Amino acid sequence: MTTKERILESAYNCFSRKxxxxxxxxxxxxxxxxxxxxxxxxxKSKKELFREVLINxxxxxxIRAISVPEGSxxxxxxxxxxxxxxxxxxxxxxxxxxxSEVTGLTEEIEEVYSHFVRTLEELLSNVFSSxxxxxxxxxxMKVKIFGAAVFGFFxxxxxxxxxxxxxxxxxxxxxxxSRSISGGKP
Amino acid sequence: MTTKERILESAYNCFSRKxxxxxxxxxxxxxxxxxxxxxxxxxKSKKELFREVLINxxxxxxIRAISVPEGSxxxxxxxxxxxxxxxxxxxxxxxxxxxSEVTGLTEEIEEVYSHFVRTLEELLSNVFSSxxxxxxxxxxMKVKIFGAAVFGFFxxxxxxxxxxxxxxxxxxxxxxxSRSISGGKP
DNA sequence: TTCTGATGTAAGTAATTACTTACTTACGAG
DNA sequence: CTCGTAAGTAAGTAATTACTTACATCAGAA
Numbered sequence: 529m530t531t532k533e534r535i536l537e538s539a540y541n542c543f544s545r546k547x548x549x550x551x552x553x554x555x556x557x558x559x560x561x562x563x564x565x566x567x568x569x570x571x572k573s574k575k576e577l578f579r580e581v582l583i584n585x586x587x588x589x590x591i592r593a594i595s596v597p598e599g600s601x602x603x604x605x606x607x608x609x610x611x612x613x614x615x616x617x618x619x620x621x622x623x624x625x626x627x628s629e630v631t632g633l634t635e636e637i638e639e640v641y642s643h644f645v646r647t648l649e650e651l652l653s654n655v656f657s658s659x660x661x662x663x664x665x666x667x668x669m670k671v672k673i674f675g676a677a678v679f680g681f682f683x684x685x686x687x688x689x690x691x692x693x694x695x696x697x698x699x700x701x702x703x704x705x706s707r708s709i710s711g712g713k714p
Numbered sequence: 715m716t717t718k719e720r721i722l723e724s725a726y727n728c729f730s731r732k733x734x735x736x737x738x739x740x741x742x743x744x745x746x747x748x749x750x751x752x753x754x755x756x757x758k759s760k761k762e763l764f765r766e767v768l769i770n771x772x773x774x775x776x777i778r779a780i781s782v783p784e785g786s787x788x789x790x791x792x793x794x795x796x797x798x799x800x801x802x803x804x805x806x807x808x809x810x811x812x813x814s815e816v817t818g819l820t821e822e823i824e825e826v827y828s829h830f831v832r833t834l835e836e837l838l839s840n841v842f843s844s845x846x847x848x849x850x851x852x853x854x855m856k857v858k859i860f861g862a863a864v865f866g867f868f869x870x871x872x873x874x875x876x877x878x879x880x881x882x883x884x885x886x887x888x889x890x891x892s893r894s895i896s897g898g899k900p
Numbered sequence: 901t902t903c904t905g906a907t908g909t910a911a912g913t914a915a916t917t918a919c920t921t922a923c924t925t926a927c928g929a930g
Numbered sequence: 931c932t933c934g935t936a937a938g939t940a941a942g943t944a945a946t947t948a949c950t951t952a953c954a955t956c957a958g959a960a
Contacts, residue, residue: 531936535839547814549735552916563938568919611783626874627813641874666807669890672867676887688812688827701862704799708894717906739948749908754949 532570534560539581544621547628548578567589585617591647601660605706606699608655609678612648613698624687648675660710670709677705718756720746725767728808733814734764771808776801777833787846791892794841795864798834799884802868810873821879834861846896856895863891 529537538560542551553574553596557641571577594615597607616623626641656662662670681701685691715723724746728737739760743750757763779883780801783793802809804888813829848856867887871877 531751538807547733547735549733553914562879564919565921566937569937574918629814645870646876653762656756658940666890671896672887673863673891673894674924676870677863680862680864681858683869684831684862689831700855701858704852705859706896708856708859711894711897750949751951752907755907757931758931760948869923 531560531562532568535562535567535577536581537663539577539624540585540621543578543581543628544624547625550628553577553646581625585619585622586644587615587622588644588647590615590619591644591651596651596655596659602706602710604655604659605674605710606703608652609674609706610698611703612675612678613682617678617692620686623683626689627683631694632706645675653703674705676711678702717748717752720830721748721753721756721763722767724768725763726771726807726811729764729811730769732735733811737764747844767811770806772830773801773805773808774830774833776805777830777837780837782837782841782845787841788892788896790841790845791896792889794838795860795888795892796862796884798864798866799888803872804873809869813869813873817857831861860891860895864888 531692535556539556542556542559545620545658546552550660551575553567554564556577557567560567567577591612594611599607649671652675653667656667656671656674657664660670685693721742725737725742728742728745731737739749739753740804744751746753753763777798780794780797783790784866785793835857838860839853841854842857842860843850846853846856871879
């Protein structure tokens with residue numbers, strides 16, 4: 529692992545624990561086992577370092593990598609909902625960074641986030657139109673509901689309340705959700 | 715309005731625009747039209763001031779004030795979902811504080827947030843069990859789905875993407891959600 | 901009038917912060 | 931061996947920050 533990568537990784541950790549303003553460059557350098565001077569030789573400012581963290585640890589590749597599972601509409605939803613939840617969890621720290629700076633660094637974040645939303649809605653649209661055979665309008669709305677529910681559930685449980693849900697709890701939520709959304713359609 | 719209230723209000727505004735760490739006590743005092751010395755005479759530290767802001771501008775009273783509307787299950791859900799969404803929007807700035815500081819000031823925030831969740835789930839439970847006549851388990855799960863969906867939708871649209879949805883867009887989302895959740899039950 | 905309480909001004913302190921400069925060390929390639 | 935590159939150390943700068951001290955002002959109650 530190069531020095532730059534080590535710095536990026538500890539910046540990622542520090543930012544996600546303490547937010548952008550709560551983290552000092554000294555702290556990042558120290559936890560990377562590197563001098564502060566080296567940090568500023570490799571990144572021209574703290575803000576640039578933050579931008580590079582956003583780019584390098586984005587959740588978008590994870591979302592994009594989700595494949596549409598086989599099976600009935602309801603089962604497809606269950607499978608995909610599970611994967612979305614687990615992707616979110618894997619990048620939990622990254623999400624915390626996004627959240628922590630949602631008020632202070634809006635330009636950078638809005639870009640990253642709306643990209644995330646578009647990617648997710650694209651993915652879900654495929655499932656809904658193919659697996660559930662809905663009208664485009666209905667489909668569009670249900671995609672939003674499904675995405676918002678999984679996302680809101682994750683943020684509420686794992687980020688706000690600091691829990692780490694078991695697979696059973698996740699499945700219970702997502703399967704009930706899938707059933708409601710698919711409306712009993714096979 | 716007392717001096718203390720003026721300070722609390724501008725602290726609320728500053729924190730919600732720039733987060734806790736991004737806001738200086740000087741700035742708060744200045745926008746309150748008060749000297750910094752006065753601020754520290756009335757609040758013993760910045761952190762204590764933050765706590766008082768959390769308490770004074772909490773969203774909980776708004777949620778508690780929501781009454782269960784008359785009508786069928788689906789209509790009751792629509793009415794209550796609308797009100798929740800609008801309460802969230804009214805306190806949008808407060809929510810931004812919570813979000814932006816959830817990583818750095820966890821102790822203070824977890825308390826406020828879990829109280830919020832409990833209040834909301836209590837309120838919804840009443841609607842679900844009375845208006846929809848579900849089993850307790852089903853009811854519990856659907857409460858979670860409904861709450862998470864409205865919450866996730868709000869955060870995604872209004873906070874992350876900075877939009878201000880029209881009543882029509884809100885209604886479209888919430889009525890589709892209510893229909894899915896109530897599963898066609900009258 | 902006098903006293904009190906709330907507020908202001910001026911000035912400052914000690915700590916922290918992002919970021920820099922100048923110089924040194926270690927090491928692998930040629 | 932030499933030389934360039936990546937890294938470190940030491941020190942410091944200019945700005946900012948939370949928070950304090952000492953003293954002045956002023957309006958209203960007694």
